Amino acid sequence: MRHGQAILKKSSKYTRFAIRDIASLCLAAVVFGIAACSNAGKDDELGNEIVQRSDLADPNVDGLRIEALRQAVLSNGFVAATELAPPADQARSAVGRLIFESKLMSLNGDISCRDCHLDEFGSADGLPNAVGVGGEGAGLDRLRSGGQILPRNVLPLWGRGGPGFNVFFWDGKVESRGEVVISQYGEQAPSQDPFIVAIHLPSVELDEMVADSAEVYETYVQEDVSGASAIQQELAQRFARDEAIGPLLAAAFSTDAANVSFANVADALGSFIRDEFRIRPTSLEQFVLNEGVISRSALNGGILFYGRGRCAICHSGPYFSDFDFHAVAFPQMGFGRNGFGIDEGRFNVTHDPQDRFRFRTPPLYNVSKTAPYSHSGSVQTLEAAIISHFDPLRLIQLDNLDRTARVDLYRRLGHSAGETLPAELTDQEVHDLTEFLRMLDF
Numbered sequence: 001m002r003h004g005q006a007i008l009k010k011s012s013k014y015t016r017f018a019i020r021d022i023a024s025l026c027l028a029a030v031v032f033g034i035a036a037c038s039n040a041g042k043d044d045e046l047g048n049e050i051v052q053r054s055d056l057a058d059p060n061v062d063g064l065r066i067e068a069l070r071q072a073v074l075s076n077g078f079v080a081a082t083e084l085a086p087p088a089d090q091a092r093s094a095v096g097r098l099i100f101e102s103k104l105m106s107l108n109g110d111i112s113c114r115d116c117h118l119d120e121f122g123s124a125d126g127l128p129n130a131v132g133v134g135g136e137g138a139g140l141d142r143l144r145s146g147g148q149i150l151p152r153n154v155l156p157l158w159g160r161g162g163p164g165f166n167v168f169f170w171d172g173k174v175e176s177r178g179e180v181v182i183s184q185y186g187e188q189a190p191s192q193d194p195f196i197v198a199i200h201l202p203s204v205e206l207d208e209m210v211a212d213s214a215e216v217y218e219t220y221v222q223e224d225v226s227g228a229s230a231i232q233q234e235l236a237q238r239f240a241r242d243e244a245i246g247p248l249l250a251a252a253f254s255t256d257a258a259n260v261s262f263a264n265v266a267d268a269l270g271s272f273i274r275d276e277f278r279i280r281p282t283s284l285e286q287f288v289l290n291e292g293v294i295s296r297s298a299l300n301g302g303i304l305f306y307g308r309g310r311c312a313i314c315h316s317g318p319y320f321s322d323f324d325f326h327a328v329a330f331p332q333m334g335f336g337r338n339g340f341g342i343d344e345g346r347f348n349v350t351h352d353p354q355d356r357f358r359f360r361t362p363p364l365y366n367v368s369k370t371a372p373y374s375h376s377g378s379v380q381t382l383e384a385a386i387i388s389h390f391d392p393l394r395l396i397q398l399d400n401l402d403r404t405a406r407v408d409l410y411r412r413l414g415h416s417a418g419e420t421l422p423a424e425l426t427d428q429e430v431h432d433l434t435e436f437l438r439m440l441d442f
């Protein structure tokens with residue numbers, strides 16, 4: 001990736017043959033024996049189990065373990081939901097919702113933020129890899145519709161932009177370090193707030209919201225950020241002219257339609273996302289702060305999460321992420337950010353060989369709703385996501401990998417060997433961990 005290039009141009013090799021990409025995605029799903037091309041996004045059966053009264057941990061019997069878990073949750077950075085959700089400006093949030101759902105957001109009027117961040121898939125899209133411009137519908141229909149396939153799994157939006165949430169995207173391509181926001185914008189970051197900078201990117205990513213046509217390429221793809229600014233000025237003017245959105249947008253920023261800027265558009269989107277996808281109270285909060293109940297399975301899972309399972313080494317802090325980068329050898333699916341089915345993750349941003357195959361530790365709020373999992377959406381269930389951390393080969397049929405994929409796998413296994421990953425866990429323990437993770441749903 002070249003820095004300072006606001007509209008990222010990928011080699012045309014990876015942008016032209018959407019049909020083949022869909023086929024290879026589904027093929028990969030078959031190879032890994034996973035249900036990515038069937039009913040993506042549906043809750044797995046275990047998740048629908050209703051906790052019976054008899055499964056509840058008994059404070060008389062389990063008292064010490066219950067107390068130990070409460071302490072562990074708190075000492076690893078857990079805070080009440082209200083601390084992560086400061087009040088939002090309602091006028092900006094309301095117009096932000098209209099913008100989020102408006103196809104005017106894309107240059108060719110084809111796609112909105114909502115097309116990939118859907119309520120029914122926990123603010124993601126239920127697909128392994130996102131489908132950008134040219135795509136239609138949701139879920140499987142979208143995958144089959146022939147839109148441009150992006151090389152990454154859609155990230156959910158829960159808690160994004162909340163206090164302390166300062167690293168964005170799977171590879172952290174936008175982050176703040178001290179006062180400085182680091183991104184493709186270089187020194188011309190459009191905001192001091194990394195979340196607002198992150199929101200600037202989708203509308204200028206080729207294939208995501210901009211069709212990769214010759215005309216777009218000639219008019220907007222520049223070595224500096226001016227092409228991105230030109231697109232965003234055009235988008236801001238469209239919103240200003242729109243009968244429903246224009247007046248609300250101008251009023252929310254106490255200006256008139258002629259002066260509406262893309263900064264206002266991004267700010268409104270930010271207010272909406274911060275408000276709509278704010279962290280809300282969970283049964284874990286109830287358990288930890290209000291003496292709420294816990295099932296025995298979740299109690300066992302919680303003790304593993306902070307103990308032998310080592311999860312909290314990385315999934316810690318208020319959002320259950322250290323906002324650092326680690327290599328976990330998840331199966332790799334799709335054509336990959338680096339092409340040929342390969343995604344070198346954080347390395348694409350830093351060019352530091354140590355960062356090969358590292359990805360931002362995913363926050364875990366509402367994680368049971370955001371299948372499929374990992375940066376390439378290669379596993380369908382929470383169980384498989386956990387197993388990928390300590391026994392990835394169990395999820396991969398080696399016979400079906402070609403040489404490139406095998407070599408890629410050896411390299412990823414090498415990098416993950418350097419991480420403090422969970423020790424071996426039994427299937428019962430993995431299940432208990434998923435029950436604990438479900439306490440983070442709201």
Ligand code: HEC
Binds near residue numbers: 153155156160170
């Ligand atoms: C074509 C599908 C698609 C569309 C349209 C889309 N997104 Fe996304 N979004 C993604 C994918 C894929 C990722 C993860 C990309 C990555 O990390 O490389 C993502 C990531 C994000 C993130 C980062 C979340 C995090 O955890 O760091 C934010 C914020 C976001 N999108 C907001 C938006 C907004 C706002 C819009 C509309 C302007 C939008 N998205 C439109 C697919 C989409």
Ligand code: HEC
Binds near residue numbers: 309
């Ligand atoms: C060494 C750091 C580390 C440890 C320890 C760790 N994880 Fe992760 N976890 C990650 C990273 C990094 C990813 C994403 C990797 C990727 O997408 O390639 C991830 C992904 C996940 C996901 C998928 C989330 C999503 O949205 O795709 C779940 C669920 C998860 N971890 C749960 C756990 C549990 C439970 C444990 C303990 C048994 C654990 N993790 C231990 C770093 C870690």
